[in-house]
Amino acid sequence: xxxxxxxxxxxxxxxxxxxxxxxxxxxxRVLGLAGALGLLAAGLALxxxxxxxxxxxxxIGNWPAPFGITFVADHLSALMVLIxxxxxxxxxxxxxxxxxxxxxxxxxxxxxxxxLFGVNGAFLTGDLFNLYVxxxxxxxxxxxxxxxxxxxxxxxxxxxxxAVSLLSSILFLVAVGLLYGATGALxxxxxxxxxxxxxxxxxxxxxMLFLVAFGLKAAVFPFFFWLPASYPAPPAMIxxxxxxxxxxxxxxxxxxxxxxIFTHDxxxxxSLILWVAGFTLLLGALMALAQGELRRLLxxxxxxxxxxxxxxxxxxxxxxxxGSVFYALNHMIVIAALFLLAGLLQRxxxxxxxxxxxxxxxxxxxxxxxxxxxGLSLAGLPPFSGFWAKYTLVAAGLQAGQYGIxxxxxxxxxxxxxxxxxxxxxxxxxxxPEGARAAPGGLGGRVLxxxxxxxxxxxxxxxxxxxxxxxxxxxxxxxxxxxxxxxxLGVSR
Amino acid sequence: xxxxxxxxxxxxxxxxxxLMLRPHLIQFLIGFLVLGNAxxxxxxxxxxxxxxFPPLVQPSGAVLEPYANPLPQALILTAIVIxxxxxxxxxxxxxxxxxxLGTLNAETILEAPDVSPAPSPVDELPTEGxxx
Amino acid sequence: xxxxxxxxxxxxxxxxxxxxxxxxxxxxxNEPGGGFIGALxxxxxxxxxxxxxxxxxxRKLLPLPxxxxxGWGLLVALLSALPALLLGRPLMTxxxxxxxxxxxxxxxxxxxxxxxxxxxxxxSAIFGLEEAAHHPSEDA
Numbered sequence: 074x075x076x077x078x079x080x081x082x083x084x085x086x087x088x089x090x091x092x093x094x095x096x097x098x099x100x101x102r103v104l105g106l107a108g109a110l111g112l113l114a115a116g117l118a119l120x121x122x123x124x125x126x127x128x129x130x131x132x133i134g135n136w137p138a139p140f141g142i143t144f145v146a147d148h149l150s151a152l153m154v155l156i157x158x159x160x161x162x163x164x165x166x167x168x169x170x171x172x173x174x175x176x177x178x179x180x181x182x183x184x185x186x187x188x189l190f191g192v193n194g195a196f197l198t199g200d201l202f203n204l205y206v207x208x209x210x211x212x213x214x215x216x217x218x219x220x221x222x223x224x225x226x227x228x229x230x231x232x233x234x235x236a237v238s239l240l241s242s243i244l245f246l247v248a249v250g251l252l253y254g255a256t257g258a259l260x261x262x263x264x265x266x267x268x269x270x271x272x273x274x275x276x277x278x279x280x281m282l283f284l285v286a287f288g289l290k291a292a293v294f295p296f297f298f299w300l301p302a303s304y305p306a307p308p309a310m311i312x313x314x315x316x317x318x319x320x321x322x323x324x325x326x327x328x329x330x331x332x333x334i335f336t337h338d339x340x341x342x343x344s345l346i347l348w349v350a351g352f353t354l355l356l357g358a359l360m361a362l363a364q365g366e367l368r369r370l371l372x373x374x375x376x377x378x379x380x381x382x383x384x385x386x387x388x389x390x391x392x393x394x395x396g397s398v399f400y401a402l403n404h405m406i407v408i409a410a411l412f413l414l415a416g417l418l419q420r421x422x423x424x425x426x427x428x429x430x431x432x433x434x435x436x437x438x439x440x441x442x443x444x445x446x447x448g449l450s451l452a453g454l455p456p457f458s459g460f461w462a463k464y465t466l467v468a469a470g471l472q473a474g475q476y477g478i479x480x481x482x483x484x485x486x487x488x489x490x491x492x493x494x495x496x497x498x499x500x501x502x503x504x505x506p507e508g509a510r511a512a513p514g515g516l517g518g519r520v521l522x523x524x525x526x527x528x529x530x531x532x533x534x535x536x537x538x539x540x541x542x543x544x545x546x547x548x549x550x551x552x553x554x555x556x557x558x559x560x561x562l563g564v565s566r
Numbered sequence: 567x568x569x570x571x572x573x574x575x576x577x578x579x580x581x582x583x584x585l586m587l588r589p590h591l592i593q594f595l596i597g598f599l600v601l602g603n604a605x606x607x608x609x610x611x612x613x614x615x616x617x618x619f620p621p622l623v624q625p626s627g628a629v630l631e632p633y634a635n636p637l638p639q640a641l642i643l644t645a646i647v648i649x650x651x652x653x654x655x656x657x658x659x660x661x662x663x664x665x666x667l668g669t670l671n672a673e674t675i676l677e678a679p680d681v682s683p684a685p686s687p688v689d690e691l692p693t694e695g696x697x698x
Numbered sequence: 699x700x701x702x703x704x705x706x707x708x709x710x711x712x713x714x715x716x717x718x719x720x721x722x723x724x725x726x727x728n729e730p731g732g733g734f735i736g737a738l739x740x741x742x743x744x745x746x747x748x749x750x751x752x753x754x755x756x757r758k759l760l761p762l763p764x765x766x767x768x769g770w771g772l773l774v775a776l777l778s779a780l781p782a783l784l785l786g787r788p789l790m791t792x793x794x795x796x797x798x799x800x801x802x803x804x805x806x807x808x809x810x811x812x813x814x815x816x817x818x819x820x821x822s823a824i825f826g827l828e829e830a831a832h833h834p835s836e837d838a
Contacts, residue, residue, distance in 0.1 A: 236591075
């Protein structure tokens with residue numbers, strides 16, 4: 074059944090290619106949605122397969138590991154692929170309703186699916202250098218998407234995004250090269266076996282290189298400055314895709330290398346990750362409170378909540394890692410919903426500057442509800458998915474005696490609630506300011522994907538058990554890499 | 567030889583970082599290319615120079631002597647291609663940015679009026695347009 | 699840059715460079731060469747022609763718009779990966795067969811895909827820059 078493992082790669086690649094080859098806009102629109110649905114189905118099938126038969130591995134080109142490139146799907150990879158399929162479907166639906174002819178003509182659907190191709194490749198690969206290549210695939214697609222349409226704000230944001238991405242790519246490349254020099258291996262399972270023979274000091278230095286390289290991609294403290302400078306620039310159908318997926322690839326890479334390879338000195342490396350998590354949480358939340366523009370505010374919220382995912386990685390207990398995984402999955406859905414919603418609000422009022430918005434509660438009470446569902450989920454209130462994610466992390470932190478980070482996590486939950494309340498008050502509660510657009514355009518089908526994501530976060534909150542137990546399975550696999558190594562190399566540690 | 571190359575890598579990296587820190591974006595791009603070369607040389611050196619570690623062994627156990635380790639070369643080739651694609655995209659991007667924004671000075675782009683942070687809600691209502 | 703010398707020589711060089719690029723593509727089968735380097739040479743041929751005769755003249759010599767070529771190139775590369783999957787082997791396993799004594803296989807198909815992709819992507823970047831340089835108002 075090796076084809077099931079490569080299906081999440083083949084579906085977006087085929088869709089992207091067909092969108093490039095077929096000239097008609099209608100064909101591209103149909104393909105865009107069909108490809109996203111196909112990816113979702115492939116993700117479901119892969120997860121079911123992993124659930125039934127354990128970790129799946131396939132040797133691309135039939136070159137045996139550790140010489141060839143391996144693709145591996147454990148619970149973590151399969152879950153990430155699945156949720157990226159969910160985000161893809163929502164964004165595709167939004168793009169269909171948005172009907173942005175100029176950007177569709179420039180290849181929006183092709184680029185979007187090539188981006189998904191890169192993202193899923195990064196989730197599934199079992200080879201460190203191959204991970205670098207997937208990063209570049211998704212980066213190149215995201216560069217073009219970032220400036221697609223070529224507005225001034227997009228170009229200015231694109232330059233910053235491009236510059237920072239180049240830097241992190243080189244750091245990643247250097248880190249991979251040095252690790253190869255020290256161990257002679259690139260296959261992650263093989264690396265996990267070989268790092269024992271490397272001097273621990275050298276290994277710690279290498280792990281720091283990886284922390285910086287992936288930290289730049291994941292936008293954690295102190296490397297998050299670029300994200301709020303670039304993510305608000307492109308339109309919602311692009312920024313939601315970025316917000317939902319791209320930083321999570323960085324987080325995934327961090328979780329992968331810091332559970333599989335760099336576990337020699339957790340007292341140093343993982344404590345450092347905890348500090349990074351704490352500062353990311355706190356600074357992101359505080360900066361979000363200082364923003365007067367909705368999409369910049371959401372960008373800082375995005376940064377802040379990356380800290381929660383790192384927090385679980387830093388604590389490194391089964392419960393904490395399960396919390397991290399659950400948080401990442403939940404956050405992909407919630408933040409994509411909020412960025413899409415920002416697109417809706419911009420359409421209604423012609424701006425996302427909070428002072429110039431307002432008075433939407435009267436004409437659109439249901440839109441307020443639609444905002445509150447993901448907004449409160451982000452803040453971690455029950456009965457939404459964000460509550461269980463935070464609850465798991467806080468419980469794990471208390472178990473492990475990490476009271477400092479727990480305090481920060483709870484405080485940031487409060488700050489997030491404050492920030493969401495502020496947005497609610499500004500956008501929905503307060504009276505429309507003078508000169509605000511009075512006769513808003515229709516929303517049409519744009520509401521559907523936001524509604525779907527909002528209902529999904531509520532549904533996960535009400536029935537948290539399945540996703541939570543899957544996250545726990547993922548955490549178990551991460552903490553006992555023997556299964557992963559066995560699946561890839563066919564030998565046990 | 568390794569020592570020599572190590573110094574070369576260090577020198578290239580220093581030049582690359584210096585250029586990347588300059589305000590002009592073309593200098594940044596050139597810095598990226600130099601730093602990329604430093605990274606490639608580093609991988610090359612890290613993969614052991616010369617052919618003292620033969621990578622190919624025949625089924626009989628005989629070692630194929632004159633071959634160097636091909637893997638670092640494959641990695642570098644991939645990295646060069648990717649760096650090439652990034653640089654090509656960067657040139658086009660910076661050209662467009664120059665046309666649209668009228669500048670390639672990183673510090674001026676940061677302060678471009680219509681991309682600066684929007685006013686916070688407690689501020690006075692601005693008179694000028696900040697609309698995206 | 700449209701001097702008489704460049705205009706005249708570019709016609710000959712164009713053909714020669716294209717031939718060289720195909721040679722490099724096929725040589726990559728067993729020796730140094732391959733789709734990437736072959737495509738670079740072909741792009742060089744088109745870039746030279748565009749310099750001498752203008753971008754629109756160079757565009758007329760293309761069967762398809764450059765970005766469409768990227769799509770076809772990727773499609774060819776994808777097709778080269780699939781036969782192995784249909785035969786129950788892992789993706790991208792090389793499949794070989796003989797035709798009139800010439801050993802053919804999916805890797806050469808993959809190389810052709812790489813050739814088209816690199817060719818189309820680079821050419822669209824170069825054409826875009828050239829056109830923007832001559833008609834800056836179009837992009838502003």
